[in-house]
Amino acid sequence: MPEIFNSVLFFVVAIGVLITFHEYGHYWVARRMGVIVLRFSVGFGPVIWRYQPKKSHTEFVVSAIPLGGYVRMLDESQEEVPEQYLPEAFNRQPLYKRSAIVAAGPLANFLLAGILYGLTFMIGTEGLRPVIGTLMENGLAAKSGLMVGDEIRTIDGKSNRSWDEHHFYLLDKIISEEIVVYGVENDNGVRTVGVNFGELEEVDLQSSSIDTVIGMYPATPQIRPIVDRTVPGYPAEAAGLQPGDEIVSINNSPVNSWNDLVGLISQTNERVLNIRFSRGGIDQEVLLEPRIVERNGTRVKQIGIAVNAEQQLRDANATVKLRYGFIESLARGFETMWSTTALTLKMLAGMVTLQQSADSIGGPIAIAEHAGKAAEAGINNYLTFLALLSVSLGILNLLPIPVLDGGHLMFHAYEAISGSPPTERMLIVANQIGLFLLICLMGFAFYNDIARIF
CATH class of the missing domain: 2.30.42.10 (PDZ domain)
Incomplete structure (x- = not known):
């Protein structure tokens, strides 16, 4: 249960940060271009929090479903606009301004990714x-x-x-x-x-x-089988194993490393394990029955102990x-963002040409699982996860699919070439197709999530 709670919590935090930054990109450029923003929403559905500053046209809201967001601007295609506000309506802006506002969301995600990667270099990686x-x-x-x-x-x-x-x-x-x-x-x-x-x-x-x-x-030194902690509720804790105990043998088979220990536990056919360990230089024995758990669709045996491999590796030099300075960290951060973007685009192209498997596409369940694991692994891992997700969100929104930012830019390109915007009929049909494609993509992502579980 705690793992599920952590996954959901860090998923909501991740999605909240990425969506807020994305929508703020639209909002910031829209305001700089002189367009009135009526609502800045993080999430969809029922509003659970709202705030509107005095003398401001913009209402800031947080909604119940944290799977997206939007910025609603003053637009004659959406509502009747008073004459005095027509110059500040989105649809009255020149094409370059409208395109800049639309592109600002995905670009904000790439900017955020570069900053997050830069933070990991400033914090330092081991x-x-x-x-x-x-x-x-x-x-x-x-x-x-x-x-x-x-x-x-x-x-x-x-x-x-x-x-x-x-x-x-x-x-x-x-x-x-x-x-x-x-x-x-x-x-x-x-x-x-x-x-x-x-x-x-x-x-x-x-x-x-x-x-x-x-x-x-x-090259890595052998990790000694020294208990760093026991997992609450697992057999090792119940049998009395303590931090600092070093496992010597299992069912009379010698244990020289952590890999030996894992291999012996997973491969044994014995229901009960005789574990000999050293505590304070004195050998002792306990009997315990390993617990069978499922990990990534595979049933494995565990006794519920963990080692501090990182500290052992540090001790062995x-x-x-x-760790880098501010300027070099940002430079490396944006270089990593660019490499990640190029890599993602190449993998996406490989999926389209059937050279890469599409099984890696994940939905909210997979994202939540990865968010929880990244957070447990430390702040740097979580920041790296956020940066990678931010790049993916930026690329996704630039796909030429109507209802996404890339679809709007596609319409703007059509307008630039033809000299006039798409007809209302064209927009309706294109948006229906885009919505269908988006639902198919989300359905496929959910299918992959469920397939991983079962």
Whole structure:
């Protein structure tokens, strides 16, 4: 229940922030263009809060359904406009002003994404040192000449200080099937290695990580099976395991690492586990029965303990903290926003041409689940999630589908070319088609959500 509550809470926060920023883009430019805004709404449906400043035409409202928002401007196509306010009506504005107002919403989302990514760089990110620990046999990295022990210093000339520093950049290059030049260093000196992503036969970024696609993994020390905390209500807590206990064996099979522990618990056929652990240098034993839970459609056995892998990696000097100044953080933030946008557009194009699976399209359930997990993982993960979602919202709204901002811009392009706006009949038919397409897209997203659950 707490997980569901957190997911819903952080979903509402995420959607609220993104919608507010998007609609504020429309509102801010409309006011600068001299257009009267009658209502600024976050959400749809019944109004649960409203505020209208004195001597202002604008009513600010929050509505009950937090799945969208809108800015309603003075417009003769919507209502009768008093003569003295006609110069401030949206439909009376020149084409460039109307287009700027419409485009401002999606552009605000891209701006927000750049700022959010910039904040993550200012706060600082912790990552693994960029040292290759494992190479997949016959993987692209091994074939290209990369070696175990190589420290990746540069990627296409860009300074590289952690394993995931150029995550989005590499994703973009993988999809584009381009060559990336790695500058690496080991005990034998410095060299450059070109990796041609065009040599990859199949790329499944939906279910595979970048490391798996390239065929290399970072060097990491073994995580010792030391209990950091027990999960309330699970067998480990009931059996009396405590933070600081180090698991020594399970059913007489030695446990040397956290991976050993997870593997033994998941693979055992025994109903009851005999767990030997060390507490204060003294070995003790407990008997417990693992709980079977479902994770991503798979039934797994758990006893309810967690380790502090991050702290163990820090203690082993296997991580590096990256933090940048204000200017460089913003520069890197907007560079990451651009890479994310390019990557999203390429994946979208791949879906249209059936080269990429559309199974990754998610609806509110998937967004809520990811929001909760990102928030639990820390502020930086949540900010990164918000930035990625903001880019997606910006791109979605620029699609040339009537009822979306991109559809309105399409009508404006028609007006610029033909010299006159679309007829009322054309607008009605186009909006009906657009609404149908939007409902189909939402239905498909909901279907993917339900399919993931069941």
